[in-house]
Amino acid sequence: MRHFLTLADYTKEEILEILELSRKIKKETKNRVFKDYMHKKTLGMIFEKSSTRTRVSFETGIYQLGGVGLFLSSNDIQLGRGEPMSDTSRVITRMVDMVMIRTFEQSKLEEFAKYSKVPVINGLTDEYHPVQLMADYLTIQEAGLDKNLIVAYVGDGNNMTHSWLNLAAKLGFELRIATPKGYEVNEDILVNALEMAKKSGAKIIITNDPKIAVKDATVVTTDTWVSMGQEEEKEQRIKDFNGYIVDKSMMELAQEKAIFLHCLPAYRGYEVSEEVMEGPQSLIFQEAENRLHAQKGVMVWLDRQRDK
Incomplete structure (x- = not known):
């Protein structure tokens, strides 16, 4: 099972493969074609840091892929009351198909992934922001x-x-x-x-x-x-x-x-x-929109890897 924690974990071929998938899904979306790539799949979205673009793009993205997103802030789950990240991971990932986390320390994200039963996506940490770079490079390709x-x-x-x-x-x-x-x-x-x-x-x-x-x-x-x-x-x-x-x-x-x-x-x-x-x-607003499309590519690619 693969996670998306940092681009250093991926090969050039894998990064370009995900971006190619993102372009394909974006083209379908622009033509108002919404395929259920993730039919009835659930994305848990854990936010220790608030965000506009990350929440809207992931929640819209999983919906357009045929699934549903669950917004979970620190105030909504036991993580905010001191539950260990390892326990939170082992509970939540038995109930959802994928998790996106936006948090502070990269180590917290990595601990969650270590105990996770499903793919984990880095929505941002203090050290890395890989989904943003996927959107940035997609924008560069389009230009x-x-x-x-x-x-x-x-x-x-x-x-x-x-x-x-x-x-x-x-x-x-x-x-x-x-x-x-x-x-x-x-x-x-x-x-x-x-x-x-x-x-x-x-x-x-x-x-x-x-x-x-x-x-x-x-x-x-x-x-x-x-x-x-x-x-x-x-x-x-x-x-x-x-x-x-x-x-x-x-x-x-x-x-x-x-x-x-x-x-x-x-x-x-x-x-x-x-x-x-x-x-x-x-091209900042095209770049912002591409968060949606790039992340859909990431989610579909991870889901396919899990099924292999």
């Missing part, structure tokens, strides 16, 4: 930029940068990450990605200069500087990230055909300007 791809990430060394590292290392494209000093990516995750990159031929560049990262890039992406749980650091982070806003002048350093991506929610005027957000290079 026709997956060949000779150069991705520039400008911002915080967070779960998004870690997932970009894994995706680049697996698929073999060039990734440039620009973070302020003190906000670099996790060293262990970087070392692991560099090791994987030796096999794929990926080029990974780490810098503190966003202009170096963006120069001639085909995709420019960023994320909020103040993630959930970091509100007390807001004023200090705004100072530290001075010069890291993706604005028109920064986008002009990228290739003319370059696109802008952002996983949302975005704080306009901080990590990205209003002009770029609403500009012709921005």
Whole structure:
């Protein structure tokens, strides 16, 4: 049985296979064809961190696949009252067909998966956000930029940068990450990605200069500087990230055909300007929609693996 906890667990062929399935299901959805790929299957959705896009995309996705989603916040289940993750897993996974978890520590997700009787999907942890990267790469494919791809990430060394590292290392494209000093990516995750990159031929560049990262890039992406749980650091982070806003002048350093991506929610005027957000290079809302389609591909693929 396979879980979807981090992209490092998957081969290039598997990632592309899931994305191909996602494109197929998206095309069917756009033609108002809804096949019961997961007929009467139940997806348990555990949210220790709240979310707009994750809840709507997974709940809509499982419904369109012929199943049903159960929204379970920490306040709704015993997990929020101190029940061990291992006990919660062994109870819930005897009643549902698949589980998506959006939580804090990656270790909690991995513990749940260890005891689970069904596939487990990482809806986000502090370390990784793999389903978002599947949506991002689907958007890149649709824009026709997956060949000779150069991705520039400008911002915080967070779960998004870690997932970009894994995706680049697996698929073999060039990734440039620009973070302020003190906000670099996790060293262990970087070392692991560099090791994987030796096999794929990926080029990974780490810098503190966003202009170096963006120069001639085909995709420019960023994320909020103040993630959930970091509100007390807001004023200090705004100072530290001075010069890291993706604005028109920064986008002009990228290739003319370059696109802008952002996983949302975005704080306009901080990590990205209003002009770029609403500009012709921005594909952020297509990217947001693709959370739905990419995650349907992930769910169907995992369900098929379980039946093998």
